[in-house]
Amino acid sequence: MSLLVPKSMPLLIPKPMSLLVPKAIGTFILAAVLVTGPAFGQQTGTASLPSLKSAYRNDFLIGAALNMRQIDEKDPAATALIAQQFNALTPENSMKAAIIHPGWDRYNFDDADRIVQFAEKYHLKVNAHNLIWHSQLPPFVSHIQDADSLRHFFTDHITTIAARYDGKVYSWDVVNEALNEDGTLRKSIYQQRLGDDYIVEAFRLAQKAAPHTLLYYNDYNIEHGKKREGAIALIKKIQAAGVRIDGVGIQGHWSAAHIPLEDIENSIREFSALGVKVMFTELDLSVLPSPWNRNTADVGQQAAYADKMNPYVNGLPDSVSAQLAKGYEDLFRLFMKYKEKISRVTFWGVDDGQSWLNGFPIRGRTNYPLLFDRQLKPKAAFYKVIAVAGETGTR
Numbered sequence: 001m002s003l004l005v006p007k008s009m010p011l012l013i014p015k016p017m018s019l020l021v022p023k024a025i026g027t028f029i030l031a032a033v034l035v036t037g038p039a040f041g042q043q044t045g046t047a048s049l050p051s052l053k054s055a056y057r058n059d060f061l062i063g064a065a066l067n068m069r070q071i072d073e074k075d076p077a078a079t080a081l082i083a084q085q086f087n088a089l090t091p092e093n094s095m096k097a098a099i100i101h102p103g104w105d106r107y108n109f110d111d112a113d114r115i116v117q118f119a120e121k122y123h124l125k126v127n128a129h130n131l132i133w134h135s136q137l138p139p140f141v142s143h144i145q146d147a148d149s150l151r152h153f154f155t156d157h158i159t160t161i162a163a164r165y166d167g168k169v170y171s172w173d174v175v176n177e178a179l180n181e182d183g184t185l186r187k188s189i190y191q192q193r194l195g196d197d198y199i200v201e202a203f204r205l206a207q208k209a210a211p212h213t214l215l216y217y218n219d220y221n222i223e224h225g226k227k228r229e230g231a232i233a234l235i236k237k238i239q240a241a242g243v244r245i246d247g248v249g250i251q252g253h254w255s256a257a258h259i260p261l262e263d264i265e266n267s268i269r270e271f272s273a274l275g276v277k278v279m280f281t282e283l284d285l286s287v288l289p290s291p292w293n294r295n296t297a298d299v300g301q302q303a304a305y306a307d308k309m310n311p312y313v314n315g316l317p318d319s320v321s322a323q324l325a326k327g328y329e330d331l332f333r334l335f336m337k338y339k340e341k342i343s344r345v346t347f348w349g350v351d352d353g354q355s356w357l358n359g360f361p362i363r364g365r366t367n368y369p370l371l372f373d374r375q376l377k378p379k380a381a382f383y384k385v386i387a388v389a390g391e392t393g394t395r
């Protein structure tokens with residue numbers, strides 16, 4: 001427990017408590033924090049916050065996706081919060097192919113090296129993201145026509161990067177988002193030029209180049225029916241080839257109003273039955289309406305539509321804040337039920353201001369999907385997540 005005791009705190013401790021051992025006092029203070037909630041955090045600042053990584057230290061790693069502004073420590077308050085709350089990081093963009101391998105014979109390891117240094121300095125495990133993905137590829141790759149050239153790029157890319165960071169990063173998302181919603185393989189440039197076996201091949205190359213690094217498959221919506229079946233078939237295929245796969249990452253980009261708890265529970269059970277660890281790798285809960293079922297193209301209605309899709313520009317109503325907090329509470333209760341099967345839960349960002357959900361699927365919205373607000377203050381959802389860790393009575 002990394003709680004710092006505010007000077008006034010002993011006054012709150014009833015007399016018999018002062019006879020107890022320090023650990024028990026820490027637990028009592030945590031209880032006081034949880035009872036008083038956000039007001040306590042706001043009065044005392046970040047230094048007195050309970051810590052996610054400490055609360056879940058016996059259960060699973062707690063990670064965050066970080067951008068280079070955070071890695072370069074541009075904001076000391078953000079650095080302090082990251083060091084206090086997280087013991088794992090995933091580079092949000094900086095180890096993707098477009099950045100780390102911008103030219104056929106050209107690698108740029110500057111950002112990735114700084115990520116590793118930051119992680120060492122603050123004792124975070126790096127989940128490197130990612131080796132093979134159809135998106136954020138360097139532009140030259142889309143011009144590669146023949147299979148041999150693409151295979152050359154593929155082999156060199158995996159081998160060079162995985163070998164360089166073996167022993168420096170904890171794990172790799174070896175293949176990212178290779179499945180369609182119906183569980184079939186996405187027709188990516190890799191699938192089209194190299195055939196369906198490119199995924200097994202990617203893991204085989206990563207295993208050889210990075211024998212000390214854990215190797216994962218990572219995707220969204222794989223908690224659902226056909227796509228879950230596709231992911232299970234994929235993992236079995238890799239295993240049947242005698243190739244190592246250590247875990248599967250369920251991204252967890254959900255809506256706070258519709259969290260598929262039953263699917264998530266079934267997927268934890270079914271994936272872990274294959275002998276791989278399960279992770280929640282990109283967790284965030286959108287509170288904004290989805291545009292997917294829009295049924296008007298009337299230009300006259302555009303302004304009203306824009307307002308309707310971005311309703312919380314001036315702040316989040318208490319009812320929605322409570323819904324978000326409840327969503328996180330339900331999720332972490334489920335994660336705790338299966339803590340033996342789960343090795344990491346990573347949030348896709350630290351604070352609401354950083355989230356990709358402010359720009360996707362509609363640009364320029366104000367979303368609130370994470371545990372810390374735009375001023376880096378803990379939200380009600382943060383306290384719910386901390387409270388769930390204390391419920392088992394084992395700490």
Ligand code: G3I
Nearest residue numbers: 065092093129135136176177220251253282348355356360
């Ligand atoms: O770096 C350029 C900058 O130079 C330029 O001025 C700016 C103009 O738009 O773009 C910047 O690049 C953006 C990059 O994020 C860094 O901010 C890209 O346009 C933008 O497309 C990119 O978005 C990232 C997205 O992946 C790309 O697909 C998001 O930040 C990142 O959160 C998101 O992460 C993905 C995971 O990797 C895989 N799972 C889904 C998840 C969310 O989409």
